[in-house]
Amino acid sequence: MYRALLLILLLMIIGLQYRLWFGEANLRQVWSLEEQIKQQQIENETLTERNQRLEAEVRDLKQGMAALEERARSDMGMVQEGETFFQLIEPEPDAPNGPNGE
Template sequence: MRILGLILVVFIAVLQYRIWWGEGSVREINHLSQKVAEQAKQNDLLKKQNELLKKEILALRKNPQLLEEIAREKLGLVKPNETFYRIIPKNDIR
């Protein structure tokens, strides 16, 4: 009877070890749950960025003048026989 009790105690100890510290333990599951939640947040942000980019692409396809305006603004493009003037506000002068 003592041997059976000792075997049960050892068996329970081994199971407890696996539950708390072994592979697939509670700690590991909590860590993975946090990583899944973080990845879900990042995925949501990327989905929002993708939607904004899709809207911008559609706007550029529908309005070619918008593409020219963006190129002029961001790249400083100037048409032939056109003079570009840059006006600097008084507050920006050092």
């Protein structure tokens, strides 16, 4: 009786071990997938860092262009195509009032 029970348990253990090592979704495949996941996570981190750097660069370029345009407009008097530029000149306080200097 004990021998039969022991034999059944031994066969069950062998069957489970076989499935564990050689069956569908065995340990080797699980280990391989875990390694692939680790490699993919490392690659994702690298790409995330690259994307953050590129995003910062784009942000700087956008802000830099706005600042550059503002400086060109105020300091150099530049105007975009299609715009009209009006310059108002204030009279000098020491100038005489009349056209003949009167």
